[in-house]
Amino acid sequence: MGEFELIRRHFQRPGVALPGNVPLGIGDDCALLQPAPGFQLAVSTDMLVESRHFFPDVAPQALGHKVLAVNLSDLAAMGARPLGFTLALALPAADEAWLTAFAQGLFALADAHACPLVGGDTTRGPLNICITVLGEVRAGQALRRDAARAGDDLYLSGRTGEARLALELLLGTGWAIAHTPPDALPRLRARLERPVPRLALGQALAGLTHAAIDLSDGLAGDLGHILQASGVGAELALAELPLAPDLQALPEAQRLDCLLNGGDDYELLFSAPPDARAAIEAAARTSQTPVHRVGRIRAEPGLRVLNAAGQPVAFSTRGFDHFK
């Protein structure tokens, strides 16, 4: 199978019509997209590398889902609606079964969000998957990291920590195995491998909230990006953070680490003024997404994590860093 045949067989879908805002898809020097009048284009790129972002034996269908999901999550964090994506793929070999399953996982998610594959590149090389996702957001309504204000409430969609616990179980880490229900791995693994991008929530929040970010490197580290970009600090109320049942038996230090430094959560963390509480609740309902108020933005710099008694809890931020 040659390169063009590989693309034709696995990634071109002549039976699937392109939406009206994609005048030209795969097969030319460029794809053409038409954002709606008054909208800006949002663009984000993520690169996933074998053994670093995923295990070599990950199910290709789950991988196809995840590479697109992590990019769609960036659109969600801007309040943008997906327009389409490009896929660049370096493959050690053209493995038919692998490609079929990968494409299934990829397109199932793409179709669910009306986000067509519009172009890309394939080459031979160590497995590497790079997706660039394109979306649109009304000019002035994007949810930026630098827009948090002192006095804002801090909100979290869903809950954190399960993807990290799954990772520790798959790595065979002792404390994880000792304190996790024996039947938990399949559902925890789904949290790691099949994150759900919070697109409906993000779009419902556009123009409503101040700052937003999606959680890829851990709650505390990603909150740190908002605080730094906005020049503010924050208080996080541990008692308000929703705790997944599978994390309840963990020793306190590890539970805290999963919740705050977990990574791979792909939930939205956002800030909004207190007078927006009813609107935030309505956005959560409309988008059928659980949302919790978990803290507040303060003028004083730094992040304080408070226990149920309002006392500061010691912990260390440890966002993931590929070069440390």
Next chain:
Amino acid sequence: MGEFELIRRHFQRPGVALPGNVPLGIGDDCALLQPAPGFQLAVSTDMLVESRHFFPDVAPQALGHKVLAVNLSDLAAMGARPLGFTLALALPAADEAWLTAFAQGLFALADAHACPLVGGDTTRGPLNICITVLGEVRAGQALRRDAARAGDDLYLSGRTGEARLALELLLGTGWAIAHTPPDALPRLRARLERPVPRLALGQALAGLTHAAIDLSDGLAGDLGHILQASGVGAELALAELPLAPDLQALPEAQRLDCLLNGGDDYELLFSAPPDARAAIEAAARTSQTPVHRVGRIRAEPGLRVLNAAGQPVAFSTRGFDHFK
């Protein structure tokens, strides 16, 4: 040096202002771009892998130039004007000297075309560089592959074959060494490593010509893409193809192979109706780009290559394919 420090030090440029059509650049979940009213967004992605697209010992400055150049060439082939690009980079290690030189080559070309880096991703892994370039083109004026019509003239910018000859010299191929001037390697290597994207020409041609493509895999193979997409054939007049002085001493078969199957040329090949000849010449002058009329589009399918006497020449198309 950590990941964020690496990005800050080498790829964020606080002193360089973003143009007005880039409301938000590096540092958020997405970048924001604002195509002009009435324009469509053109997007293209290329992935370059070590030992496949470039030699492991390539000068990083040249590599920085080339990865962006091949993407800008895709914008040129659509008649689009650059808006910005994203860069995803997998690196075996954070090598300061390498990154500094790579960024120099990259930004020199980006600045020359007012095409800012707006976002991206860095990770550890086998060296892999993936660029997605974004541009804008007036709705309906993009130069598509499927728009060639029987009777069109066929034009080529610049000339083909030198990049391929450079590659053969670097690989130590006998016929290349035996028949190339001994002082030719530096200038041939520049053709391979520092291609010039034909952006000014492409924009001057938008709305003027029928079909266009940029030559990455070889003139004959890439012309084949236009013919297939447009449902037409073509005649190519060998005598009209400009011949680089360094190719003149090659044996005929190898010369033909370099000219027609060379690859890495990054010239534009395009078709236009005969009544556009004066306008094409004007576009070539305005953009200060050499353009030659090298053949014509025919209704009969297939590609015929004719010698100076108008007789068909036997040759085999051999576009590069990563999976053959």
